[in-house]
Amino acid sequence: MKASTPPIRPSRMKIYLIALFLIVLLVGSAYETDATFTKLIEGTPQITGFIAEMFPPDWGFFGTMWKPMAETIQMSILGTLIGALFAYPMALLAARNVTSAPWLSRPARFIMNLIRTIPDLLYAALFAVLVGFGPTAGTLALIFFTFGILSKLSYESTEAIDPGPMEAMNAVGANKLKLIRYGVLPQVAPTYLAHLLYTFEVSIRASAILGLVGAGGIGLLLRNVLDLFRYDQACSIVLYTLVIVVLIDTVSTRLRRQLLTGGSRTLSASRTRLYKFIGAAVVLGLLVWSLFGLELTGIQPTTWILTKSMMSGLFQPDWSYVYNPEGEDLIRTLLETLAISYLGNFVSAVVCIPFAFWAAANMSRSRLFSGSGKFILSLIRTIPEIIMALIFIKAVGPGAFAGVMALGLHSVGMLGKLYGEAIENMDMGPTEALAACGANRWKTIAFAVIPQVIPEFISYALYRFEINVRSATLLGIIGAGGIGTPLVFAINARGWHRVGIILIGIIVTVSVIDYISGALRKRIV
Structure with missing residues (x-):
């Protein structure tokens, strides 16, 4: 029996070169975004003043928020469930261990x-133009959003299943449908459902801000109070959203843990059937509540005209915008977006470490x-x-530095959660040995x-x-730098040729970042 080969550690020179490269990117990003501690410190009084305007919250405003929040939840339910109907078949089509024909699996992954x-x-912004402001635009946006997340997660889970049952069924001549029904779905069903719950959590957060571009829900109310400078009411909306998100997170996390680990008790067949029936009834009830609760609009008279104009512009992009030596162009704004993403990500990756140890249950008694x-x-x-x-923006003014700080602070919450879970899931043996x-x-x-x-x-x-690159593309909506500013101007002006070239730039940039990041993560983990 061959001994397993220990992993080859990179040489010191390679580590130093990588560190030097990252530092150069850091300095370049700071220069590109004009990020300085001096500017942040000088703007601290403005931040304090802005936060003071938010407190105390307008407690009387909570009675106004329940309907927009219900609309947000309904949009998320519909968007998640409809998106899942398209995502799961696409995941099976993209999985190479299920679909052996490259001419099917490769286009599916693309x-x-x-x-x-x-x-x-x-x-949301595009659908708001096509079908009008309101929950229809938000629901359509969440369908595409859910499809993007859920199809990738499900596709990766499908490729990681045990090949044994599939090989056995192939050996006895089972057709493709039976192969999927009896060889694939029994293995991936719990994981698929866990991914669905996770995507629903993410959709709730996403739908809370879709209203900023007119796509309905609590975000639309948030935009209205921000336009009126009622920051105390904005604080009420944030607190209300926090309570709802924490409740949904708690329930979803417990359900996902039950699905993935099976729980501590083995359930009888009758109890399992009962739970499945209750789960199906709850999902059906939520679906009916969402369908009848939302004021969904149909195709508008102008939708087909706008769609035709949009498609014409998207397929005939404004190539002259790619590079303009005398002013704003696609390359400069994309570089600024990458700088915002990299610097914000670096800040959050460092700052969130103490928060992760604070939140890890196995690091405290x-x-x-x-x-x-x-909770923090x-x-x-x-x-x-x-x-x-x-x-x-109140502190450092409009521009890329505000985007860096916004992405950095928000990512502390996301990365801190992931880091904390990594600490909780580690092997405690070495820790106990050193303590002894x-x-x-x-x-x-x-x-x-x-x-x-x-x-x-x-x-x-x-x-x-990867996620921050996508987020940074839209912070320009409120003047926080990056490609989002010219993109929103182009959408509002119906400049679809300009929108087309910006979309191509975003798609190419994000795809390249995703590929490089995915390749690096495979080598690291």
């Missing part, structure tokens, strides 16, 4: 990646202590980047915890960078 590269807020850390991270990631960008030898707290963390979690930390940071 379509999945193409739809996933376009940010949800951009879908008090559940209250770790629970408070989880939930609070941070519930506040939309747009609100954070508004706060930092008398090592203090800091040595235990340095020599038993960090070496285990650092690969996952890097992988999550790369994954978050």
